[in-house]
Amino acid sequence: MKNFKHLFLAGLTTISLASCSDDDDGMIETDDGMEVDSPMLFATTHSGNIAGYNLETNESYSISSDANDAEGIIYDDDEDALIVASRDPLAIQYYSEVSMWDDTAEGATADFSSSGDVSSPRDIAVSGDMVVIADNADTNGDDDDTPNGRFFIYTRTADGMTLRNTVMVDFNVWGIEFVDNTLYAVVDNTNMLASFDNFLSNSADGMVDATKMIALEGIVRTHGLDYDDGTMIMSDIGSADSDSDGALHVIMDFDNKFNNTEDGATLAVGEQVRIAGASTMLGNPVNVSYDEDSGMIYVAELANGSGRVLAFSDEDSGDATPAINNMLSGVSAVYFED
Secondary structure (H helix, E strand, O other): OOOOOOOOHHHHOOOOOOOOOOOOOOEEEOOOOOEEEOOEEEEEEOOOOEEEEEOOOOOEEEEOOOOOEEEEEEEEOOOOEEEEEEEEOEEEEEEOOHHHOOOOOOOOOOOEEOOOOOOOEEEEEEEOOEEEEEEOOOOOOOOOOOOOEEEEEEEEEOOEEEEEEEEEEOOOEEEEEEEOOEEEEEEOOOOEEEEEOOHHHOOOOEEOOOOEEEEEOOOOOEEEEEEEOOEEEEEEOOOOOOOOOOEEEEEOOHHHHHHOOOOOOEEOHHHOEEEEOHHHOOOOEEEEEEEOOOOEEEEEEOOHHHOEEEEEEOOOOEOOOOOEEEEOOOEEEEEEEO
16 A cells, blocks of 8 residues: 655645635544544546545545546545546445545445446546446447547445446547536547536437537647536646646636537637646646635646646646646546535
């Protein structure tokens, strides 16, 4: 088991990230029974380790999990649980009592896992008791000559996860995000973003067409996305072989901008803010998580330095220096919970 206690301490000296919430979200129960309302950042890795960073106390941990390779993570604050997309073994795993994890834990054991339906899971989106997994495996056997992807839709219960149906699309998939009843999905290998209105109403197996698809000027190849309170963050990995050509695109007033861009049209780069350059250390930002209250964008940067967890302000632009820069080998996804 790897242990990265105080991994974030150096980076956090440059910025204060105290929670702006007055509710019980993010409550962390300590060993002595006391509770503190702390913002947390979770990360998965391709080694299967799960890292947790308490952004208020500067404490952190990295523990082994039941996954040998993980990509995709969401924290359920109502259940104090993490949902993790495991690439080995191929399943969706559920871990409870996450607030009890710390740097002394020997490892995390999943309470339960889904059946082995997925082939190449990448990202997770949750709406109520429904869990959607983006899977980018080649499903038509043509070695990816024809774009295609799948969304696996699971119903979650207190003690299991059951596959409800599988939706196929005619583009390669990666990051996904629910905004109310609309599912947004990046169109992998392109600079495009697709939307599916009332996505969960697609309750049968089969092909589904996107409601709308637009291009994002300035992006080469998009991967990660996250939305909070009217702002959408999208990542650009550029060339997958480069560790220095990545970027983030900040799209404020996203709902109006997306609605005002016609299907098949392009959202101009002037309507976005691009963070890119040598100082950013962005090469392959494969996943992002955004907190509008603090204005912080957290990034799983896979290529630069073999893996980093970075953070930027949503007021940054151009060749910005990250406020947080910490090594995490093979990082695959991040999730912020306040």
